[in-house]
Amino acid sequence: MERQTAAGADLQSIPALLARNAATWGALPAYREKEFGIWQSWTWAETQAEVRAMALGFLTLGMERGDHVAIIGRNRPSLYWSMIAAQMCGAVPVPLYQDAVAEEMAYVLDHCGARFVVTGDQEQVDKVLEVQDRLPGIRHIVYLDKRGMRKYDHSRMNALADVAAEGRAAHHRVGAELDRRIGELTFDHPCVMLYTSGTTGKPKGVVLSNRNIIVTSKNSSEFDRLTHSDEVLAYLPMAWVGDFIFSIGQAMWTGFTVNCPENAATMMTDLREIGPTYFFAPPRVFEGQLTNVMIRMEDAGRIKKRMFDHFMAVARRVGPAILDGKPVSWVDRLRYRLGDIMVYGPLKNTLGYSRIRVGYTAGEAIGPEIFDFYRALGINLKQLYGQTEASVFITQQPDGEVRSDTVGVPSPGVEVRIAESGEVFYRSPGTFVEYFKNPESTASTKDAEGWVATGDAGFFEEGTGHLRIIDRAKDVGRMADGRLFAPKYVENKLKFYPNILEAVVFGSGRDMCTAFINIDLAAVGNWAERNNIAYASYQELAGHPKVYEMIQGHVEEVNRSVAADPMLAGCQIHRFLILHKELDADDGELTRTRKVRRNIIAEKFADLIEALYTGKDQIYTETEVTYEDGRKGFIKATLTIRDAAVVADEQRMAAE
Amino acid sequence: MKDMTEGYTTADGRRIGPVLMEMKNITLRFGGVKAITDISFDIREGEIRAIIGPNGAGKSSMLNVISGFYVPQEGEVWFKGYRRGPMRPYQVARLGISRTFQNIALFDGMSVLDNIMTGRLTLMKSGLLNQALWWGRAEREETEHREKVEKIIDFLEIQAIRKTPVGRLPYGLKKRVELARALAAEPKLLLLDEPMAGMNVEEKEDMSRFILDVNDEFGTTIVLIEHDMGVVMDLSDRVVVMDYGKKIGDGTPDEVRSNPDVINAYLGVAHD
Numbered sequence: 001m002e003r004q005t006a007a008g009a010d011l012q013s014i015p016a017l018l019a020r021n022a023a024t025w026g027a028l029p030a031y032r033e034k035e036f037g038i039w040q041s042w043t044w045a046e047t048q049a050e051v052r053a054m055a056l057g058f059l060t061l062g063m064e065r066g067d068h069v070a071i072i073g074r075n076r077p078s079l080y081w082s083m084i085a086a087q088m089c090g091a092v093p094v095p096l097y098q099d100a101v102a103e104e105m106a107y108v109l110d111h112c113g114a115r116f117v118v119t120g121d122q123e124q125v126d127k128v129l130e131v132q133d134r135l136p137g138i139r140h141i142v143y144l145d146k147r148g149m150r151k152y153d154h155s156r157m158n159a160l161a162d163v164a165a166e167g168r169a170a171h172h173r174v175g176a177e178l179d180r181r182i183g184e185l186t187f188d189h190p191c192v193m194l195y196t197s198g199t200t201g202k203p204k205g206v207v208l209s210n211r212n213i214i215v216t217s218k219n220s221s222e223f224d225r226l227t228h229s230d231e232v233l234a235y236l237p238m239a240w241v242g243d244f245i246f247s248i249g250q251a252m253w254t255g256f257t258v259n260c261p262e263n264a265a266t267m268m269t270d271l272r273e274i275g276p277t278y279f280f281a282p283p284r285v286f287e288g289q290l291t292n293v294m295i296r297m298e299d300a301g302r303i304k305k306r307m308f309d310h311f312m313a314v315a316r317r318v319g320p321a322i323l324d325g326k327p328v329s330w331v332d333r334l335r336y337r338l339g340d341i342m343v344y345g346p347l348k349n350t351l352g353y354s355r356i357r358v359g360y361t362a363g364e365a366i367g368p369e370i371f372d373f374y375r376a377l378g379i380n381l382k383q384l385y386g387q388t389e390a391s392v393f394i395t396q397q398p399d400g401e402v403r404s405d406t407v408g409v410p411s412p413g414v415e416v417r418i419a420e421s422g423e424v425f426y427r428s429p430g431t432f433v434e435y436f437k438n439p440e441s442t443a444s445t446k447d448a449e450g451w452v453a454t455g456d457a458g459f460f461e462e463g464t465g466h467l468r469i470i471d472r473a474k475d476v477g478r479m480a481d482g483r484l485f486a487p488k489y490v491e492n493k494l495k496f497y498p499n500i501l502e503a504v505v506f507g508s509g510r511d512m513c514t515a516f517i518n519i520d521l522a523a524v525g526n527w528a529e530r531n532n533i534a535y536a537s538y539q540e541l542a543g544h545p546k547v548y549e550m551i552q553g554h555v556e557e558v559n560r561s562v563a564a565d566p567m568l569a570g571c572q573i574h575r576f577l578i579l580h581k582e583l584d585a586d587d588g589e590l591t592r593t594r595k596v597r598r599n600i601i602a603e604k605f606a607d608l609i610e611a612l613y614t615g616k617d618q619i620y621t622e623t624e625v626t627y628e629d630g631r632k633g634f635i636k637a638t639l640t641i642r643d644a645a646v647v648a649d650e651q652r653m654a655a656e
Numbered sequence: 657m658k659d660m661t662e663g664y665t666t667a668d669g670r671r672i673g674p675v676l677m678e679m680k681n682i683t684l685r686f687g688g689v690k691a692i693t694d695i696s697f698d699i700r701e702g703e704i705r706a707i708i709g710p711n712g713a714g715k716s717s718m719l720n721v722i723s724g725f726y727v728p729q730e731g732e733v734w735f736k737g738y739r740r741g742p743m744r745p746y747q748v749a750r751l752g753i754s755r756t757f758q759n760i761a762l763f764d765g766m767s768v769l770d771n772i773m774t775g776r777l778t779l780m781k782s783g784l785l786n787q788a789l790w791w792g793r794a795e796r797e798e799t800e801h802r803e804k805v806e807k808i809i810d811f812l813e814i815q816a817i818r819k820t821p822v823g824r825l826p827y828g829l830k831k832r833v834e835l836a837r838a839l840a841a842e843p844k845l846l847l848l849d850e851p852m853a854g855m856n857v858e859e860k861e862d863m864s865r866f867i868l869d870v871n872d873e874f875g876t877t878i879v880l881i882e883h884d885m886g887v888v889m890d891l892s893d894r895v896v897v898m899d900y901g902k903k904i905g906d907g908t909p910d911e912v913r914s915n916p917d918v919i920n921a922y923l924g925v926a927h928d
Contacts, residue, residue, distance in 0.1 A: 036806035037818060147811070148869050151669060265816035628858060 013185035013210050015051075015088045017252040022048035025228055025255050031077035034262040034270055042077060044255065050078075050164065052178070054085035057167030058116070059174040061140050061158075065090035065181065068112040068193065072096045072105070072128070073120020075234040075260045078144050078160055080247060082118045087191065090181045091116070094193045094205070095238040097592045098124060099585075101630055106131035108195050112205055112436060113137045118160065121145040125152070187211035192248075193436055194241050196388050205436030206241075206388045216391040216430035217249035219412040223396065224358045228255035230277045231355070235260075235267050240593065241388040242362075246280060249391075271352035279359045283366035284594065286381070288522075289351055290370050291498050295526050311339035312376070319344075319376030324400045344377045353379050360384050360396070362407075363593060365469075365488075367496035371404035383407050385469060389445065389452055390414070391430030395467045406466035416467065422457040423473040457486075475598065477508035483570030485513070490562060490571045491596070497554045498523040502583050502590075504601055505573065506609055512574040514612040516605070517551055518583055524550075539580045539637055548642055551578060555644040563647035572646040575612050577619075579605075580637035586626045608639065617641050663700060666893055673701030676845065676877055677722065682731035684717055691717040692728065693901045699845070704871055704878045706888045709898035710921060715881045716758065718898065719847050722879060723755055724748045749778045752844030756834040756851060758881075764823035768833050771822055772808060775840030776801045808836050811873070812866055828859040832866070839870065846870070848880040852887055860884065864891055885922075889913065897921070 011017055021030065026045035033040055042050065063069070069086040071093055073079050083093035094112050096105060098120065105127055109117070115137055119125050125143050132138055141157045143149060149159070167174075191213040195203040234247040247258045256278070261270035268289075297308055318332045328336075348354045359374070359381040366383065374381040384396035385407035394416065397408035410416045414428035427450045434442045446452045457476045458469040470476065471488040479485045487505040494503040494517070501520040507513035519542050527550075528535060535541040559572040583589040588600050602609060604623070611619035620638045627633065663673045677699040684692040691714045699705050699722075707715045720726040721733065724743045733740045735751065743751075754775070762771050780787075780801065782794040809815055812832050817825060822833060831851060838846055851867065852860045864887055870876050882888045888895060889909040897905035897912055899921040905912045912918055 034815075036803065036810055037815070038806075148865075148872065150872060262815045263813065269816070629861065 011214070012187045013087065013182070013189065014084050014191060014213070014248060014252050015182050015185060017214070018044075018048055018051060018084060021252065021255045028228065028255070029257045030251075030255075031080065031258050031260070032274075033077050033260040034266070034273075037262075039259075039273070041257075047077075047081065051081045051084045051088070053164040053167045054082055054160065055088035055167065055178055056170055056174055057163035057165070058085055058089050058091070059178055060166050060170045061116070061142075061163065063089045063091050063116060065184075067091040067115045068094050069116045069118060070094045070096055070109055070112070070114040071118045071238060072098050072124045073118075073144060073238070074098055074264060075236075075238055075243070075247070076120060076144065077258070077260055079118065079120060079238065080234075080258070082142070082160065083192070083248065086116075086118075087185070088178060088182050090184065090189075092190045092193050092207075094195070095244070096195070097237050097239045099237075100592065101586065101626075102127040102130040106134060108203060108205075109135050109138065111203075112193060115139045116142065118142045119144065122148040125149065125157070185210065187214070190433065192244055194239060194244065194388050204438055204441055207433040207436050208241075208391055208430075209433050212391045212430045212432060213245065213249045214253065215413065216393055216428075217245060217253040219429070220245070220393050220396075221250050221254045223398075223412055224278070226250060226254045226256060226278060226358070230254065230256035230357070231274060232256060232258055232278050232280075233261065233267075233271055233274055233276045234258050235264075235271075236280070236282075237592070241392055242280060242386075245392045246278075268352070272350070273352075275352055275355040277355045277357045279353070279356050281359075281361055282363045282593075283361050283370070284364070286361060286366065286374060287370055287498070290373055291520075291523055293347070293351075294498075295522075298526075298530070308343055311343040312373075314339050315344060315376035315378075316372060319378060320372060320402075323375055323378055323380060324402065340378070348377055348379065353377070356380065358382070362386060364495075364595070365492040366404060368404040369496070375402065384411075385467065387454060389432045390426060390428060391432070393430060394424075394426050394428070394454070397466075401464070401466070403466070406461060406464070406468050408467065409465055410467075417451070418459060419453075421473065422459065422470075422476070424454045424456050424458045424467070424469070425451045426454065427451050475508075479507055479513075479570050480509055480511045481570075484568060486568055486571060487513075487598075489568060490515075490558065490573065493558045493561060494554065499527065499550060500554060502596065504583075504596055504598065505571070506602070506612070507571065510613065513571050514609070515555070515573045515576040516601070516608070517555075517576055517578045519547060519551070519578060521582070538582065539635065542578045542580055543637070543640060545640075548578060548640060551576070552642055552644055559644060559646050569647075573644050574646055575641055575643050577608060577612065577639050577641045580621075580639060581623060581625060581635055584625070586628065587624070611639075611641060670702065670872070670893075672703050672893060675699070676701045676703075676736065678734040679721070680732040680734065682718075682721055682728045682733070684714075684721060684726055684728045690901055692721065694731070695896075695898070695901075695903045696731075697896050697903065697906055699877060699879060701877055702871070702875050703894065704867070704880070704892045706892035706895045707879065707881050707898060708883075708885070708888055708895060712900075713898040714901040715898055716849060718896075719755070719849055719879065719881055722845075723753060723847055746778060749841060752842070753847065754838040754841040754843040754845075755847035756831070756838050756849060758849040758853065760827075760830045760834055762822045762830060762834055762837070765821060767819050767821055768814060768825070768836075769805065769809070769818050771833055772805045772836045772840050773801065775837035776804065778841060804842075805836075805840055808839050811839075811869070812836050828855050828863075831855070831859075831863065835863075835866065835870075839874075839876075842874075843876060846876050846878045848878065848882075850881055850883065852882060852884055860887060867891060 021044045027043050029041045030044040030047040031042045069091050071079055071083055086093045096108055117128050128141055142160050142163055144160045146159050187210050189210050190207050191210045193205050193207050195205050232246055236243045251258050259274045261267045297305055314335050318328050318336055321328050356379050359379055362384045382397040382402050386392040386394045393411040394414055395408040396411050414426055416426045418424055431450055431452055455473050456469050457471055457473040458467055461468055471486045475487055477485045485507050490505045491503040494500050499520055500517055502518035504516040505513055521538055533546055555573050555576055562572050563569045585592050589597055607621055618638055618640055623635045625633055625635055665671055675698045680696050682692055682695045707718055709715050721728055727742045782797050786794045814832055852863050871878055895909055895912045897918045904917040904921055905915040
């Protein structure tokens with residue numbers, strides 16, 4: 001293609017791609033945002049003009065080459081543009097998680113030495129101001145939403161719209177300087193810096209170059225044949241590498257339209273209205289939607305329910321095969337077609353998935369029945385495996401080779417090898433430049449030949465060449481008697497039950513495995529309602545004997561399934577308890593991407609773990625919790641501990 | 657007390673204007689029961705003015721006198737420099753006064769959007785026939801009003817429930833919708849009857865922020881009744897304290913807090 005050859009020469013930065021898009025697809029929509037109940041849209045030409053005005057404005061504020069510009073807010077076109085505007089000035093955008101509390105932000109702002117902060121609204125400005133006295137480097141705060149900002153001291157603060165207006169006015173004065181800076185940008189300049197959520201220790205700043213982002217975007221767009229007529233919904237945190245690749249990298253490379261929801265709460269409605277053709281969601285979104293569908297079907301009339309059950313059975317049987325283009329009898333095809341008219345079509349429309357051509361899920365393992373449900377409906381949902389350091393893509397599933405238990409084959413341009421320890425290594429054009437101001441970590445993660453340790457243990461499946469991930473390499477441990485301990489493997493099996501939201505399994509260096517369980521309030525609450533179980537709070541429901549019985553059933557089923565694999569049979573859960581609070585990122589128990597922080601949990605709930613291993617059947621505990629506004633409080637509870645049945649010959653072995 | 661003839665500037669730099677409404681020696685009776693006895697105070701432009709007091713102190717009656725719903729037997733109500741006589745509700749609305757209720761009074765079967773649109777009823781000019789035919793002016797007008805309403809929806813962050821019937825909403829959100837409807841009338845004076853009653857800490861914080869933002873963005877004068885002392889003291893510029901139908905204090909939150917009568921009314925008199 002013409003575009004590809006051009007890529008080597010002059011399309012070496014996001015601003016260059018933006019200029020090309022404005023020239024090629026000037027009148028086509030680039031970004032949309034729902035505001036005041038209406039979808040507002042901006043063409044590529046308008047986007048280009050807007051970004052340029054912002055960049056000129058940044059220059060008048062004194063933005064220098066190499067400055068770090070923190071971006072904090074929800075997905076809004078203007079915030080994406082401010083990132084590109086910063087790149088035009090030769091600066092490096094650093095998007096942060098908007099729900100981080102001020103303290104967490106202070107660390108990142110200090111570490112990257114941010115000189116400019118672009119924020120979404122007053123809430124974010126307040127957080128920055130709260131820690132500003134410790135951050136003398138911050139020179140100017142720019143905000144998007146003017147609401148509530150009038151009384152603030154504006155000597156070092158300005159609205160983004162006003163910055164852009166000043167930029168337009170200063171066009172003659174700084175225009176030439178801006179063009180010079182845009183012209184300097186090459187593949188080797190940093191494109192963005194993203195802080196990893198840090199399952200361990202402090203977050204690290206991953207520097208990704210223009211080469212990383214653009215080549216990865218190009219390869220992955222071609223892999224799924226994305227074009228400028230595709231539509232995506234930008235709703236995942238801007239600080240997450242995936243959002244940067246989808247909403248900036250691939251959007252700029254292919255020229256597709258990025259749609260921003262009205263706010264976080266309207267995401268589902270907006271999804272339905274937009275009907276994206278290319279969609280990414282973490283497993284919990286798909287899980288949540290499936291739970292909602294099932295709950296609503298429980299309340300549906302008898303005829304509707306029978307129709308749904310009948311056609312879903314047909315879909316589960318033949319749907320995935322039809323999607324993969326495998327041979328299916330014409331009778332089944334006809335049945336499926338009928339089901340599509342009666343059930344699947346309307347259902348997909350309700351979910352907002354009518355137009356999906358390519359859908360991805362990643363981040364956590366997805367339950368096989370959840371995955372199959374969407375595949376059965378004819379939604380091309382696939383899995384990918386990636387990380388920030390790889391500019392997302394390490395492996396992904398090609399169309400027609402999709403299964404719930406693998407993460408696919410190496411992405412185009414990516415080499416993958418498995419070390420003797422079982423750890424997965426990769427090398428690719430998307431491999432990050434370095435951890436900012438952290439040469440030791442860079443050296444320990446990326447070797448001289450460019451191979452990067454993922455920290456995950458896995459293996460290539462024989463025959464198909466698909467990669468399977470078992471667990472975090474450091475979490476795969478040994479039990480006291482030397483048997484393999486893979487907590488995540490068991491936790492994922494537990495979490496596939498809709499009633500279980502989170503599970504944390506312990507057992508490294510111990511003689512048996514135990515678990516904390518978090519119930520899913522939506523699913524268990526609904527179940528309680530149907531079974532006339534009254535409860536006043538999460539805590540009360542979590543401690544209810546009937547809930548314990550139900551969870552015990554799940555745990556024992558998991559034990560049977562775990563016991564089937566001789567290598568992992570030691571991981572059966574002998575004792576468990578249901579936690580009295582939801583694990584929460586605000587309390588440091590989960591990362592912002594909702595991954596369990598094992599060490600912190602082990603430390604915080606040490607009394608509970610001890611109780612699990614000392615044979616008590618009740619334990620009183622007090623837990624500190626942090627409210628949304630940063631205040632702290634205590635929850636007191638007496639928790640019950642239950643024994644779960646394990647497969648018999650296992651017990652004998654454990655006793656020996 | 658400060659000299660306030662021509663208004664004053666608050667600690668956070670807001671400019672408070674001249675007197676908007678003045679209550680002079682108001683007495684209100686229901687049969688033989690005196691709900692309000694000889695109360696006088698003023699409300700200034702741009703001010704957040706709170707009325708507090710224990711249960712049965714006559715706060716809601718006072719708010720009803722301000723709104724013109726009750727006509728006091730004695731005393732005078734002056735609004736924008738004119739003495740106000742008895743009025744019908746639509747006349748009150750046209751004067752630029754709107755309110756929310758202690759017990760939410762929304763149309764349960766209608767969507768949030770439609771409920772808020774009713775707040776603009778007095779501002780609509782096209783006639784019944786015109787609206788029924790949905791042509792020309794009526795259509796243009798509805799678009800304009802919808803735009804105003806959408807700005808309020810955005811302001812109060814209730815986009816997600818725009819199309820939801822009000823009856824299905826939780827209590828805290830209903831309160832917010834009621835505030836939205838009151839705002840839709842573009843009031844000069846906004847009366848809030850216990851806007852935070854029955855809310856949890858987080859909902860209270862949200863509501864406080866909205867009240868401050870309304871006052872700041874639109875310059876709306878706000879009179880509110882509230883039980884939560886913390887909220888009142890943080891939000892208001894000046895506070896009237898009532899007890900058994902009488903005024904026992906009036907001034908800034910600090911002045912009121914240190915007023916011995918107020919302390920007695922709230923904490924009881926020490927017996928030792």
